[in-house]
Amino acid sequence: MKILLIGEYSRLHNSLKEGLQNLGHEVTLISYGDGMKQYPSDILLKSKINKNKLLRKINNLSIRVFKKDFIKVEFKNHLKKIRHQLIGYDVVQLINEDALNLTPKDSINFLNFIVNKNKKMFLLVCGEDYTTISFFLKGNNGHSALTPLIENPKLKSRYSFSLKYISKPYKKLHNYIYQHINGVICSDIDYSRIFKNKNSFLGLIPNPINVDKLEYIPLKTDGKINIFHGINSHSSIKKGSKFFTEALSIIKKKYGDKINIIETTNLPYKEYINIYNNAHILLDQVYAYDQGFNALEAMAKGKVVFTGADQEWLDHYNLEEDTVAINALPDVNYLVEKLEWLINNPDQIQNISKNARQFIEAHHHYKEVAKKYLATWQSN
16 A cells, blocks of 8 residues: 555554554654654754744744744645655555644645545544644543643633644544544554544554554662653643652652663754663653653663553553552652652562563554555555
8 A cells, every 4th residue: 555644753654554554554654753852754844943043033932922833834835845755655654633733724735735636545643733732621521631721710821832733723634534534543542532423433552652663661670769750841731740750859859879860952853762762660751641752762771651541541551559550640749759758669660571572562563563454545
């Protein structure tokens, strides 16, 4: 098959592409690299503004004062030049309703071209969009990345990226997409629980992890325990980073002679994926039901990850609590208790490490996940 993957967040489409190519399919990935993360793409939308500090400041001022983002204009113009390369695909998949960081109007114009020049189009739900944000904002549907906003409406300005999806222009884009897609695929339980009763829902296909690229590193626990916390300032509130930071402060005072703590901020993906190689424990997020991509890649390397590992996830995969990952909650005392348990029982670190890698190979192997995508695309 000839497959076009549009957009990239968290390296999901890159791993899927690798699995599809391994199975003999022709795959093209187009994206804007997701900003600082700098994910690779076959066609990378480029911005001169992003590379120039002065131009970035001017553009940010333009966004605040005139609601005009000239980076989006750059991306639109780039697409016009290369759109002849985006024709004749059997399957097109969007990573998100806002896959290429265009204005909603420009997205509709671009997708209209894609729909008319290719065969099938699917939408992947692996993050925020009109449906998920509308669901989370109800406030009575369990925890989510919007829980801090619901608990403290004063945080609204920190959620402007999320809340854009429920504006009229983005709702119009949402409606256009749903009129033209063959269906919706969810990447994990955080989203499948929202879509499970919707006609458009084609099923949950777990995130693809390229286990051939991520070496499992057996953990030695006869020395200090290394704890890693990588902070993304743009999503720190949504991930509950402050709870981890507070818990680490307590742990450091109590177990300073037994642990090393590594905290980083806003690292590009290539640095982030390697800097925690020597870690035993990785702190990810506190508001999830299931693991996101960063957590899964860390688990593939054998790290003990504090992340979404809620009861729904345990039931779905028939797992016992604290055997594959540690369910992280927005509760400092709870996090301290779980960290203490691991520090005082290093054999548990080794057990969870082995189980985590086995779990990834069993349920997230990129080649097997690619087969599930192919079956879903072909039958719809």
